[in-house]
Every structure is written in structure tokens, then in C-alpha cells.
Amino acid sequence: MITGHTKLYGIVAHPIAHVKTPEEMNNHFASLGYDGVLVPFHVQPENLATFIDTLRRIENFGGLIVTVPHKTAILELCDSVVGDAAAIGAVNTIRRDPDGSLVGAMLDGKGFVRGLEASAIDVRGMKSCLLGAGGAASAIAFALAEAGVNSLRIVNRSAGKAEDLARRVAEHYPNVKASAGAPETASQDLVVNATSLGLRDGDPLPLEDTAFHSGQIVAEAIMEPEVTPILATAREKGALIHFGRPMLRQQIRLMAEHMGVTPAKA
Ligand code: NDP
Missing domain, CATH: 3.40.50.10860 (Leucine Dehydrogenase, chain A, domain 1)
Known part of the structure; x- marks a missing residue:
């Protein structure tokens, strides 16, 4: 009330x-x-x-x-x-x-990493590939670097934005090999879609290279539809897929904590 x-x-x-x-x-x-x-x-x-x-x-x-x-x-x-x-x-x-x-x-990016952790996925030491260089992708790039990925390959339609993001991540996290360019999905442990491709019916895959394989994790930022084209393709190829919804769920907790929301005293 x-x-x-x-x-x-x-x-x-x-x-x-x-x-x-x-x-x-x-x-x-x-x-x-x-x-x-x-x-x-x-x-x-x-x-x-x-x-x-x-x-x-x-x-x-x-x-x-x-x-x-x-x-x-x-x-x-x-x-x-x-x-x-x-x-x-x-x-x-x-x-x-x-x-x-x-x-x-x-907290967008932290929410994404916490969502992976909630599914027992630890990104430390992983070779990662991030698709997109917009708002969500930038936050995810910094959060993946903070969480300790080994490398971060950033792939984006506008190449200059990917280069700028890779440079900023490298400046703040010199231990992470951050680069921009073409996808190298075959050799990556983790592929993250943080473009808006997949939101609308008929959207193409956000990358041409569909060399997904078992042992690889393919994660999505998009919440609806739950299974986007990249997730469907990756699942067919045997990769482990991770939905976009946990990112929001974890962010809700992080946002509440930041805003000083505390549980009521018993
Ligand atoms: P932005 O507009 O900031 O970025 C959009 C990204 O998608 C850019 O990298 C853009 O490339 C790329 N892109 C858009 N259209 C195309 C296309 N036709 N072909 C290739 N690349 C394209 O959006 P946000 O970063 O805010 O959002 C990205 C996604 O993340 C959205 O789907 C959003 O729903 C989701 N999201 C999910 C959250 C969650 O809690 N689960 C939280 C926040 C966002 P370019 O730079 O070349 O334009």
C-alpha cells in the first residue's frame, strides 16, 4: 500500500x-x-x-x-x-x-556478467567476441574486461565505433587484449550479441561467420524474442546458449542496491 x-x-x-x-x-x-x-x-x-x-x-x-x-x-x-x-x-x-x-x-554490463554467473558461467580467462559497439555493448565490454576475460574482439557494422571502444577498454584494462575487426568466432569461448539485430522478425544474423561449435557459449542481450536467430543457429551447432532475460533480472538487483534499497527489517 x-x-x-x-x-x-x-x-x-x-x-x-x-x-x-x-x-x-x-x-x-x-x-x-x-x-x-x-x-x-x-x-x-x-x-x-x-x-x-x-x-x-x-x-x-x-x-x-x-x-x-x-x-x-x-x-x-x-x-x-x-x-x-x-x-x-x-x-x-x-x-x-x-x-x-x-x-x-x-549497471547494464555488470547485470550481463552477473546473469552469466547465475548460470555458473565464469568468464575469467575466456577469449570473447562482442557483436555491437552501441550503449549496451559498451557497458558489456567494460564489464567483461573487469570480470577478467583474456581477450575481447569487438565486431561492429560501424568499424570506427568498434575501434574506439576497443581502445577505451584497452586503456582502462591493459591486461585484456581488446581489439576490433572481423569476427573470429571459431576460436572464441564466448560470443555475445549486443547489437539490435534479432529484435525484429526477419532480422539477419549479426555476423556472417556462423562457425559455432560445442564447448562455446553464445549469449544474447535481446530479451524478446527469447530465442533470436543467433541463439537458434548456435544451439543447432551444439553451442551452449544464454538468454537476454537474466541480464535485466540481475540489473534489477544491482540497480536497487545502488539506489540504497534495503530489505525491510524483520
Ligand atoms: P544502440 O542503438 O546503442 O546500439 C545498437 C547496436 O546494434 C550498434 O552496435 C549497431 O551498429 C548495431 N546494429 C543496429 N542495426 C544493425 C544492422 N542493421 N546491422 C548491423 N548492426 C546493427 O542500442 P543498445 O546498445 O541500447 O541496445 C542493443 C541491444 O541490447 C538491443 O537489442 C537492446 O534490446 C538490448 N539491451 C538489453 C538489455 C537487457 O537488460 N537485456 C539492456 C540494454 C539493451 P552501428 O554502431 O553500426 O549502428
Whole structure:
């Protein structure tokens, strides 16, 4: 029940109707017995700064989830950021501290790695291939590097974006062999699709090389459909497949932790 004690949280996006976070986060609050509610905010890019400034002044506001198209612009509107958010260049969760200051974090990639871990997949020492160099891919690239992959090959339609991402990862994680170029899937332990190819019916595979094999893990960021063309192909070839949904599930926990949500005391 919402009362005068209930703490407020939000998700901001444009458009907003498709977002799944309100349901997932409110279920998470309920599972913790936490007196909070998360509501959707539909905000146009030109109104983002005013919206954020208003949140600073709402005393019972606890935090904000940020999604498309605001993840990059919101970085500059935070008072501080933690983890790799500045290097990634995006924020997807903000905590509002009691003095009104806003602390950003980028948890997309960490959620992805935690999702793998929840399936007992440890990426340490793996040779990995990341398809895509957009927002989700950038976060996943940094999280895979932080988690200790041996190498990271980044493949993207716009080659310059892949090169830039590989350079930034190499700068921050010199122990990881980060490179950009053509896919080398046959020799990779882990292939991750973080492009948007597979979201729509009839989308082609995100890579021409379909040399998947048993012993290899092929993971997806896309949540719907659950089985995308790359996962279907990889499964046919005997690879172990990993769905996109666990990435969101784990992010919900990480986002709640960042926003200071704690289980109710017994
Ligand atoms: P972006 O728009 O930032 O990036 C899209 C990526 O897909 C780019 O690398 C882009 O390449 C590539 N791409 C798009 N169209 C094509 C095409 N026709 N051919 C080849 N490459 C293409 O999107 P996001 O990074 O935010 O999202 C990517 C995916 O990740 C989405 O499917 C989204 O649903 C999913 N996602 C899942 C989350 C989860 O919790 N499971 C969280 C966040 C995202 P180029 O650079 O050349 O344009």
C-alpha cells in the first residue's frame, strides 16, 4: 500500500510504454518487503535537464532508472558517478542522496556478467567476441574486461565505433587484449550479441561467420524474442546458449542496491 512513508523511484525514457522495469522493480521491492514504488516518466530529451533538476528537490525521491535515449545525456547531469560509468560514457541508474545530490552508475554490463554467473558461467580467462559497439555493448565490454576475460574482439557494422571502444577498454584494462575487426568466432569461448539485430522478425544474423561449435557459449542481450536467430543457429551447432532475460533480472538487483534499497527489517 502506498502511504506518506513510501519512497518514490522512477524510470525515465522516450518512448516509455514498452519498458518492463516498473513491473520487475516493484516486484523486487515487494519481495524485500520494501516500502517503495517505481513509476514510469515519459520525458522528451529537451526536457531532461529540467526533469532532473526537479528530482533533486523532491525529498522523498530515492532514485531513477534511465533508459533510451537518455543514458548518455544524463551522465553530465549527475553530481558524481561510480565505477566505469565515466569511461563508458553513460549512466543507467541514479541514486538521490538526502542532500539532493545525484550519484550515477552504469549497471547494464555488470547485470550481463552477473546473469552469466547465475548460470555458473565464469568468464575469467575466456577469449570473447562482442557483436555491437552501441550503449549496451559498451557497458558489456567494460564489464567483461573487469570480470577478467583474456581477450575481447569487438565486431561492429560501424568499424570506427568498434575501434574506439576497443581502445577505451584497452586503456582502462591493459591486461585484456581488446581489439576490433572481423569476427573470429571459431576460436572464441564466448560470443555475445549486443547489437539490435534479432529484435525484429526477419532480422539477419549479426555476423556472417556462423562457425559455432560445442564447448562455446553464445549469449544474447535481446530479451524478446527469447530465442533470436543467433541463439537458434548456435544451439543447432551444439553451442551452449544464454538468454537476454537474466541480464535485466540481475540489473534489477544491482540497480536497487545502488539506489540504497534495503530489505525491510524483520
Ligand atoms: P544502440 O542503438 O546503442 O546500439 C545498437 C547496436 O546494434 C550498434 O552496435 C549497431 O551498429 C548495431 N546494429 C543496429 N542495426 C544493425 C544492422 N542493421 N546491422 C548491423 N548492426 C546493427 O542500442 P543498445 O546498445 O541500447 O541496445 C542493443 C541491444 O541490447 C538491443 O537489442 C537492446 O534490446 C538490448 N539491451 C538489453 C538489455 C537487457 O537488460 N537485456 C539492456 C540494454 C539493451 P552501428 O554502431 O553500426 O549502428
